[in-house]
Amino acid sequence: MSSEPLVRLENVGMRFGGQQVLRDINLNIHRGQTLAVIGESGCGKTVLLKLIIGLLRPTSGRVLFDGRSLFELSEAELTRQRLRFGFVFQMAALFDSLSVFDNIAFPLREHTQRSEAEIAAEVRQRLQEVGLSPMVESKKPAELSGGMRKRVGLARALVMNPEIILYDEPTTGLDPVMSDVINELILQTHKRRGVTSVVVTHDMRTVEKTAHRVVMLSPLSSLKPDEPQILFDGDLASLRACTDERVSRFVRGEAGPLAFAG
Amino acid sequence: MASVAQRQDGIITSLGGAVLEFVEAWGDVASFAGSALWWMFTSRPSRGTLTPNFYQIGVRSVPVIGITGLFIGMVLAVQSYADFMKLPGMRGWLGVAVNGSVIRELGPVLAATMLAGRIGSAIAAELGTMRVTEQIDALICLGANPIRYLVVPRFLACVLLIPLLTILADFMGVMGGAFIATQYFGIEPYEYWTRSQQEVGLWDIGTGIFKSMVFGAAIAVISCHRGFNSSGGAEGVGRAATDAFVLSFVAILVLDFFLAMFFNSVYARLWG
Numbered sequence: 001m002s003s004e005p006l007v008r009l010e011n012v013g014m015r016f017g018g019q020q021v022l023r024d025i026n027l028n029i030h031r032g033q034t035l036a037v038i039g040e041s042g043c044g045k046t047v048l049l050k051l052i053i054g055l056l057r058p059t060s061g062r063v064l065f066d067g068r069s070l071f072e073l074s075e076a077e078l079t080r081q082r083l084r085f086g087f088v089f090q091m092a093a094l095f096d097s098l099s100v101f102d103n104i105a106f107p108l109r110e111h112t113q114r115s116e117a118e119i120a121a122e123v124r125q126r127l128q129e130v131g132l133s134p135m136v137e138s139k140k141p142a143e144l145s146g147g148m149r150k151r152v153g154l155a156r157a158l159v160m161n162p163e164i165i166l167y168d169e170p171t172t173g174l175d176p177v178m179s180d181v182i183n184e185l186i187l188q189t190h191k192r193r194g195v196t197s198v199v200v201t202h203d204m205r206t207v208e209k210t211a212h213r214v215v216m217l218s219p220l221s222s223l224k225p226d227e228p229q230i231l232f233d234g235d236l237a238s239l240r241a242c243t244d245e246r247v248s249r250f251v252r253g254e255a256g257p258l259a260f261a262g
Numbered sequence: 263m264a265s266v267a268q269r270q271d272g273i274i275t276s277l278g279g280a281v282l283e284f285v286e287a288w289g290d291v292a293s294f295a296g297s298a299l300w301w302m303f304t305s306r307p308s309r310g311t312l313t314p315n316f317y318q319i320g321v322r323s324v325p326v327i328g329i330t331g332l333f334i335g336m337v338l339a340v341q342s343y344a345d346f347m348k349l350p351g352m353r354g355w356l357g358v359a360v361n362g363s364v365i366r367e368l369g370p371v372l373a374a375t376m377l378a379g380r381i382g383s384a385i386a387a388e389l390g391t392m393r394v395t396e397q398i399d400a401l402i403c404l405g406a407n408p409i410r411y412l413v414v415p416r417f418l419a420c421v422l423l424i425p426l427l428t429i430l431a432d433f434m435g436v437m438g439g440a441f442i443a444t445q446y447f448g449i450e451p452y453e454y455w456t457r458s459q460q461e462v463g464l465w466d467i468g469t470g471i472f473k474s475m476v477f478g479a480a481i482a483v484i485s486c487h488r489g490f491n492s493s494g495g496a497e498g499v500g501r502a503a504t505d506a507f508v509l510s511f512v513a514i515l516v517l518d519f520f521l522a523m524f525f526n527s528v529y530a531r532l533w534g
Contacts, residue, residue, distance in 0.1 A: 053403060055399050055402060055403070087399075087400070089399070089400060093399065094400075095392075095397055095400070095401075096391075107405060
């Protein structure tokens with residue numbers, strides 16, 4: 001395993017109009033690691049994921065993927081680099097107008113010269129990997145349950161054999177049993193493929209089950225100007241033992257004393 | 263004195279802000295259009311993305327444009343007939359008025375307006391929904407350029423099919439007008455058609471069709487741009503759909519004025 005991090009964020013800041021969301025984030029994500037990013041809603045977790053894959057350009061600092069800044073690459077090279085990522089969106093982001101089969105086959109048709117028979121075999125293999133039967137192939141996304149949509153989203157993210165998978169709140173909106181199925185899939189995908197994974201979540205069961213390392217972000221509005229935005233960075237054992245009140249409260253799922261004020 | 267100066271400063275600042283906002287907004291639309299044109303000429307869209315758009319934009323617009331074209335021609339004949347009756351010897355000129363109006367103005371503008379209403383809003387709503395549900399982000403993550411995949415097929419469908427829809431609107435309008443004039447008001451068909459033939463020619467048909475292509479391009483660019491830039495959930499998508507129609511309609515009328523001026527000056531230079 002190379003010691004060079006796969007993803008490196010250097011003093012990254014992100015601002016939308018007048019609102020600063022991320023400030024001076026420094027983070028290395030190592031190959032083969034599953035990193036969970038936790039934090040309250042609005043702390044910039046999803047923005048962080050979109051910066052890593054180059055969907056957003058940081059307003060300060062830089063994001064390096066495999067040693068190169070994505071925004072210094074040509075359009076064609078950027079596209080090639082993005083195919084090394086898999087992105088599982090919060091609401092799956094399946095293309096409404098396409099069937100499940102066509103959704104999963106989409107990147108294969110766009111970027112490979114494979115025959116339709118080879119594509120069909122690949123799609124079925126990916127469906128099997130996420131525990132879905134071939135019966136769902138012809139269905140449109142609107143006909144699927146939330147859990148099935150997330151699994152199709154994962155199958156689509158896996159189809160190009162990515163080196164890193166980004167999960168945006170993978171269990172949000174699912175019942176506990178389906179959440180566990182998704183957590184198990186994240187774990188199995190990592191074990192089988194050895195991919196680097198970044199899981200943005202506020203579900204501590206996902207963290208417990210899948211993460212090697214945890215980073216907790218804080219919303220800037222609840223920090224002093226010179227306080228770092230990363231409240232915690234360490235493994236699960238250190239997370240449980242963390243004495244920072246804000247971190248331990250989040251881990252226990254308790255509202256703070258000021259949560260209902262004013 | 264100080265308050266008057268402050269008020270003037272305030273007015274100048276707001277005016278400057280509004281001008282900057284306007285330039286920025288239309289600069290963004292122009293850059294979006296440039297990007298669509300670049301992708302159109304550098305990468306051929308697949309048949310799979312073209313066919314559904316051509317069907318939706320072209321085939322499904324036929325009934326509504328045919329019916330509205332027919333009735334516009336008929337209404338024009340009814341309204342013009344009363345005026346022409348007041349002038350002795352002018353009955354035969356009714357065909358010129360109806361056919362000239364339909365072919366030069368009403369056909370292209372009607373086809374474009376119907377397209378803006380039926381398709382412009384739908385494009386903005388569809389792309390807006392794709393934006394707010396992160397489907398456009400998903401396309402980018404899967405290595406597909408959303409302009410090439412989503413905008414180019416819609417742009418081509420609008421620009422290439424609107425001339426056919428305009429010809430349909432022209433034809434139905436001319437037939438509707440002729441039916442009312444000859445069958446209802448009893449104008450001699452020979453007189454009606456001969457006068458029209460003398461005054462309305464290929465130049466009028468050609469400029470009308472050219473104008474419609476400009477309108478089609480404007481509808482596609484404005485509608486796709488509004489959809490791409492929508493935000494704020496269902497409310498944002500609704501706003502994008504409304505904006506797409508209103509801005510397209512305004513653009514059609516403004517462009518129509520400038521194109522009419524342009525073609526009139528060209529005509530005067532060539533044959534005037």
